[in-house]
Amino acid sequence: MKVYYWSPHTSYVATIKAVYNSALSLTKYNKENFIVKIINANGEWDSFINKGISLVNLNKKRAFKTYPRVGYFFSRVSYIYVFLKCFFPLKKLLRTEKPDYFLIHLITLLPIILLLLFKFETKFILRISGYPKLNFFRKLIWKLISKKIHLVTAPTLLTLNYIKSQNIFDEKKIMFLPDPVYQIREIINQKNELVEEYIDKNKKYIISIGRLTKQKNFSLLIKAFYEIKKIDDQFKLIIIGEGEDKKYLESLILNLNLQNDIMLLGFKKNVFKYIKLSNLVLSTSLWEDPGFFLIESGILNKPIISSDCPNGPSELLSYGLGGYLFKNNQLNSLIEIFKKFNSNSEMEINNKIYFSKKKFRQFSIFNHYKILKKIIK
Numbered sequence: 594m595k596v597y598y599w600s601p602h603t604s605y606v607a608t609i610k611a612v613y614n615s616a617l618s619l620t621k622y623n624k625e626n627f628i629v630k631i632i633n634a635n636g637e638w639d640s641f642i643n644k645g646i647s648l649v650n651l652n653k654k655r656a657f658k659t660y661p662r663v664g665y666f667f668s669r670v671s672y673i674y675v676f677l678k679c680f681f682p683l684k685k686l687l688r689t690e691k692p693d694y695f696l697i698h699l700i701t702l703l704p705i706i707l708l709l710l711f712k713f714e715t716k717f718i719l720r721i722s723g724y725p726k727l728n729f730f731r732k733l734i735w736k737l738i739s740k741k742i743h744l745v746t747a748p749t750l751l752t753l754n755y756i757k758s759q760n761i762f763d764e765k766k767i768m769f770l771p772d773p774v775y776q777i778r779e780i781i782n783q784k785n786e787l788v789e790e791y792i793d794k795n796k797k798y799i800i801s802i803g804r805l806t807k808q809k810n811f812s813l814l815i816k817a818f819y820e821i822k823k824i825d826d827q828f829k830l831i832i833i834g835e836g837e838d839k840k841y842l843e844s845l846i847l848n849l850n851l852q853n854d855i856m857l858l859g860f861k862k863n864v865f866k867y868i869k870l871s872n873l874v875l876s877t878s879l880w881e882d883p884g885f886f887l888i889e890s891g892i893l894n895k896p897i898i899s900s901d902c903p904n905g906p907s908e909l910l911s912y913g914l915g916g917y918l919f920k921n922n923q924l925n926s927l928i929e930i931f932k933k934f935n936s937n938s939e940m941e942i943n944n945k946i947y948f949s950k951k952k953f954r955q956f957s958i959f960n961h962y963k964i965l966k967k968i969i970k
Contacts, residue, residue, distance in 0.1 A: 594627055595690070596969065597649070597715075600698035601634035601679070603657075603671040605860070606804065607885040608722040612698055614773035616646050618962035632686070634679050649690075651682045676703050687713050694743075694969050698722045702734070709738050716743035718968075720770070721752060724882040724904050727759060735761045744968060746770035749883050751904040768968060773961035774888045774953075784865040784893065792856075792870065797827045800871035802864055802886040803878065805836030805857075810877040810900070810922060812838075812845055817877070817927045819849045824928075825935055830855045831871070833864055868893050873934065879922060881905045888956050891915070891949040896942050898930055915949030 596619060600612040612631065619627040631638055633648040636655030642648065656674070684707055687695065695715045697704045699722060708717050719742055725731075739762045746768050747753035753769050756762065788794075799818070803809040811832060818830045832842075832855065839857065846855050861867065864886070868874065874890040876899040881887075883905035887897055891909075897916035899906040910916035917934050920926035934942070954960065 594694070594969070595692040596627055596629050596694045596696065597690075597692040598629075598631045598696050598698065599683075599701075599704055600631065601675050601700050602637050603668055603675075604804070606699075608698055610885065611722070611772040611774065613641060613644075613646065614776065614958045615696070615961060615965065618773055618958040618965065620645060622959065622962045623966065630692075632683070634675060634683075649686065651679055651686065672700055672702075675700050679703060680707075683707060684711065687715055691715060694718060696720050705734055705738055708741050709734075717741070718743055719745045721745065721747045721756065721882075723748075724752065724880040725756070732759065732761060739763070739766075742766065744768055746968070748772045749905050749908050751908050752882055755904065770964055770968065771955045771961060772883060772885070773958035774883075774885050774956040775892055776958050777892070780865050780889070780892060783863045784869045786863055786866045788866050788870055792831075793829075794870065796829050797825075797873075798829055798831055798871045799873045799875050800831045800833070800867055800890075801875050801877070802833040802867075803876075804834050805832075805838040805842060807838070808879055809834070809836075810879050811842055813922060813924060813927070814875060814877040815842060815845050815849065815851065815855065817924055817931070818855065819851060820924075820928050821931055822851075822854065824932060828854075828872075831858060831867060832856070833858050833861050833867060835860045865889065865893065868895060871895060873898065876900060876906065877922075877927070878902050878906070883909055883956070887916075888953045891946070891953045894946050894950065896934065896946055897949065898927070898934060900927075909952065910949060911952060914945065915952055916945055 598612050598616050602609055616629045616631055619629045630647045630649045632651055634651045636657035638648050692715050696718045698720045744766050745762050747756055748771060750769060753767060756767055757764050801814055805811060821828060846852055868890050874895045874897045876887055878900055880902050887899060887906060887909055890897060897910060899910060899916060899918060900921045901907045901918040902921040907918060910918060917930045919930040
């Protein structure tokens, strides 16, 4: 059975890891029955060569490194380029290689338009990646292909129910498929690597990870940390990630005179060694689905504070049983929740950690494989 993945991207986001882990799960646990390939549209998957997954090169020219990335407008320019450059090569590939299943994740408009215009033997599965913003155009396109799409999968039950409530697809076509967020062996191998010498292991650390964009709302985190220092001045803050908001965040840190207490470390390939070091994980995202960083932190037995943004964190943390939730984008609420965390006993905190860790087991690549195998069979 041929299973192909479509997930071109202009920069590194958590979905990329989910796509790779999903493809890897099929080859790792059932190599005999699945021929699995990821479509390498313009070279964005080159770094995954020789990592256990076969790639299909759609174009000879590797344009990925030249994509304009910073800002909403320039990222959309890159999307348009991918659409135009890959339209006919992707159509040809689907006609000639005839995969049994075609899982589409990012820049989904192209395969959706092809499905709308042409007839293929392949069964298309629309994989909802992240919290879906259903504007008029997206709802229209989804309605047009609703009868031709084979299945739609959602990473959380909240998103699944949200998609059902829109009455776009037949409910029988909408299925829950948790993201394959982690491999336990990967975490074990990486968590004990040494951190940089300038990070004092004797300090208390709050950590947050994600792209430096509006979605992650790091400006709220920095403003909250200014207040947190008044409550407990032993804490320092580590933020891992790159993005267009970097200069603004650096300026905000300077204005609040927190340059000695906040570290912007940029992108890090191994985040587990920093999570292991931390005393608290904090997410201020405006939306998440489900929240890879939270799941990885829970597996490493870390207490979590998160916004109750749509759609993942509330469900992940079982509405407060597995962590601490504050009102989305509300500074005062975050400060009050931190005070609660800081005054809780070790037993109370450990109970939440234990509860969340049980919940997060569903996001292993093996559990993802078991569910995906049933879906495509």
